[in-house]
Amino acid sequence: MSPAGQERGWALAILAALGLLALLPLARPREDTLNFVFLVLLSITLAEAWNIVAGYAGQVNLGHAAFFGLGALVTRALWINGTPVLLAMAAGAAVATLFALVIGVAAFRLRGAYFAIGTLALGEILRTTVGNALPEISTLPAATIAGYRLTLRYYLALALAAVSIVAVAALATSRLGLGMRAIREDEEAAEASGVGALGLKLTALALSTALAGLAGGLFAYYHISYYPAHPFGPHWTFDALLMTFIGGVGTLQGPVLGAVLYVVLKEYLALRWVDVHLLIFGALFIGIVLLLPGGLVQAVERARGMFGGRA
Amino acid sequence: MTVLAQQLVLGLLIGGLYGLAAAGLSLVFGVMRVLNVAHGELIMLGGYGAFWLAALFGVDPFASLALVIPGALVLGAVLYAGLFGFVVRAHEEARVKNSLLIGFGLALALHALAVRLWTADERSIPTSYSGAVLSVGNLAIPLVRLATLILALVLIGALQLLLSRWRWGKAIRATAEDWQAALLTGIDVRRAYLLAFALGTALAGAAGTLVTIAYSVSPSIGLEWTLKALIVVVLAGLGSMMGTFVGGLVLGVAEAASAATFGGPYREIIGLVIFVVVLAVRPRGLFGR
Numbered sequence: 166m167s168p169a170g171q172e173r174g175w176a177l178a179i180l181a182a183l184g185l186l187a188l189l190p191l192a193r194p195r196e197d198t199l200n201f202v203f204l205v206l207l208s209i210t211l212a213e214a215w216n217i218v219a220g221y222a223g224q225v226n227l228g229h230a231a232f233f234g235l236g237a238l239v240t241r242a243l244w245i246n247g248t249p250v251l252l253a254m255a256a257g258a259a260v261a262t263l264f265a266l267v268i269g270v271a272a273f274r275l276r277g278a279y280f281a282i283g284t285l286a287l288g289e290i291l292r293t294t295v296g297n298a299l300p301e302i303s304t305l306p307a308a309t310i311a312g313y314r315l316t317l318r319y320y321l322a323l324a325l326a327a328v329s330i331v332a333v334a335a336l337a338t339s340r341l342g343l344g345m346r347a348i349r350e351d352e353e354a355a356e357a358s359g360v361g362a363l364g365l366k367l368t369a370l371a372l373s374t375a376l377a378g379l380a381g382g383l384f385a386y387y388h389i390s391y392y393p394a395h396p397f398g399p400h401w402t403f404d405a406l407l408m409t410f411i412g413g414v415g416t417l418q419g420p421v422l423g424a425v426l427y428v429v430l431k432e433y434l435a436l437r438w439v440d441v442h443l444l445i446f447g448a449l450f451i452g453i454v455l456l457l458p459g460g461l462v463q464a465v466e467r468a469r470g471m472f473g474g475r476a
Numbered sequence: 477m478t479v480l481a482q483q484l485v486l487g488l489l490i491g492g493l494y495g496l497a498a499a500g501l502s503l504v505f506g507v508m509r510v511l512n513v514a515h516g517e518l519i520m521l522g523g524y525g526a527f528w529l530a531a532l533f534g535v536d537p538f539a540s541l542a543l544v545i546p547g548a549l550v551l552g553a554v555l556y557a558g559l560f561g562f563v564v565r566a567h568e569e570a571r572v573k574n575s576l577l578i579g580f581g582l583a584l585a586l587h588a589l590a591v592r593l594w595t596a597d598e599r600s601i602p603t604s605y606s607g608a609v610l611s612v613g614n615l616a617i618p619l620v621r622l623a624t625l626i627l628a629l630v631l632i633g634a635l636q637l638l639l640s641r642w643r644w645g646k647a648i649r650a651t652a653e654d655w656q657a658a659l660l661t662g663i664d665v666r667r668a669y670l671l672a673f674a675l676g677t678a679l680a681g682a683a684g685t686l687v688t689i690a691y692s693v694s695p696s697i698g699l700e701w702t703l704k705a706l707i708v709v710v711l712a713g714l715g716s717m718m719g720t721f722v723g724g725l726v727l728g729v730a731e732a733a734s735a736a737t738f739g740g741p742y743r744e745i746i747g748l749v750i751f752v753v754v755l756a757v758r759p760r761g762l763f764g765r
Contacts, residue, residue, distance in 0.1 A: 225572070225573055225576065227576075271756050274756070275755055277572050278505075278509075278511050278572040279710075279755060281511070281572065281576065282511070282706050282710070283751075283752065283755045285703070285706075286703070286706075286707070286748045286751045286752055286755075287748075287752060289703060289744075289748055290745055290748045290749065290752070293741070293744050293745050293748070294745065296741075297741040297742065399699065403580050406576070406577070406580065407577070407580060407581075410573075410577050440592055441588065441592055442588075443584055443585070443587070443588030443591075444585050444588035444589050444592065446584065446585075446588075447581050447582065447583075447584035447585025447586075447587075447588060448581075448585050450577075450580075450581040450584065451559065451578055451581035451582060451585070454574065454577045454578055454581060455559070455562055455578075458566075458574070
């Protein structure tokens with residue numbers, strides 16, 4: 166099968182799985198089950214968004230949390246003050262994207278490690294500023310808490326994960342995606358063959374940050390109370406990065422597999438070994454990076470090759 | 477006026493430690509082209525090393541440097557052999573990504589390990605001379621912090637000497653300059669990497685010890701120190717250890733000035749802003765040729 170065909174196949178398979186998850190609330194599961202799946206879905210969106218810039222355009226953006234945080238900040242402020250939540254989320258995504266385009270022009274002059282640490286610094290500037298400007302915890306009004314329905318949030322997360330899958334699948338099979346991959350492989354060569362690198366990198370960043378902004382909005386809609394600086398925390402970036410690389414960077418299915426494995430593993434270890442779960446998790450993660458540099462996706466391909474299977 | 481001067485002096489004193497923290501990162505980054513985001517966690521471990529030596533065996537924290545530095549040197553060699561040695565086998569583009577991944581994993585593991593071993597509480601090492609103050613005019617200079625500044629300078633000077641005089645120091649510098657050319661002239665590049673990483677970790681251990689003596693240590697200081705070190709590295713450029721030390725002093729003073737002008741919470745932002753501005757002006761960083 167051609168790579169594009171493979172990606173379409175994966176997109177359909179993942180969307181089918183998400184479709185099955187839509188039935189989950191009908192089975193009246195325990196609340197913690199819904200919360201758990203919500204976390205997986207939010208992670209899929211965040212990782213898939215990060216994957217667009219890192220996996221397709223080849224730029225390691227360590228400021229991902231800034232856009233997640235901006236989405237959360239704007240959505241929360243508008244929604245609490247009476248704006249319908251979908252509109253508020255759209256506004257949050259718009260602000261995140263706009264900010265990304267403004268800083269993107271400067272940030273994309275940086276290459277390799279400098280782009281990574283430059284964006285990390287930008288994210289930290291935003292986090293510190295928000296923490297200074299809004300030190301108070303943000304809690305939903307009592308009336309909203311009384312009418313809080315988890316199922317609604319769950320379906321929104323499901324829809325958002327589906328949107329991110331469709332977006333990345335469409336990107337991966339388009340000329341746009343091809344151009345991005347050309348930049349990832351060799352920017353000079355891509356430019357020489359007529360690919361506008363800056364424009365494509367900005368497109369990738371805009372798409373990625375729009376999704377991250379929406380995910381942030383969802384977070385703001387979901388959480389009853391949190392510190393406004395919390396969604397700006399660098400761990401959101403690191404989580405997305407880890408999930409994407411565990412699964413397989415630059416593939417459609419990689420971040421999904423990575424997000425599922427990451428969340429399941431982390432929660433399971435947390436239950437099983439309360440004290441040392443992060444230690445085990447960190448060690449396990451390093452092991453995966455060293456043994457499977459291409460992530461789970463590559464591991465599966467290798468295994469297939471070994472058994473001579475054709476799929 | 478005195479208040480401002482006092483703050484600037486304190487900024488200068490912590491700046492020496494920024495320089496020392498950055499020296500190790502700069503060495504590793506410059507030689508291996510590997511970004512060790514767990515550098516702050518190595519600093520944290522060094523701090524706890526000194527804390528343990530003081531708490532369990534009553535070792536004077538300054539004297540504990542004599543044990544922490546060799547310990548960190550060995551730890552660095554082990555980390556290189558077990559983890560970062562695999563990273564440098566990749567070509568240069570992939571190095572940064574792989575080192576980020578391994579660094580994050582390592583940071584996570586070390587943070588969890590520190591919480592397990594030493595709890596999440598802040599620790600410091602009280603000594604009989606902790607409160608001693610040197611008065612210069614209206615300024616009060618905490619002696620312990622002054623000592624850490626001087627020690628940071630001495631350590632960086634020693635490193636500079638090592639890199640310029642020692643046979644393997646020259647090999648490390650040659651590898652940083654152009655590893656392929658170094659390889660062709662018969663330098664064992666792998667060993668140069670190993671030494672650079674071990675030395676970088678030893679510097680982190682020393683920095684951690686001094687941080688714990690003058691301030692305090694907790695398992696979560698890692699990222700903060702990694703960022704400070706990164707800022708200094710970008711500010712000072714690679715290649716000159718003394719330049720890195722001066723860069724650290726500049727950051728310390730800039731932070732103090734910004735805290736005095738805009739208020740304490742803005743201490744952290746100025747460094748990051750300087751950082752972004754420097755990168756905007758020199759997008760390939762200061763080692764782009």
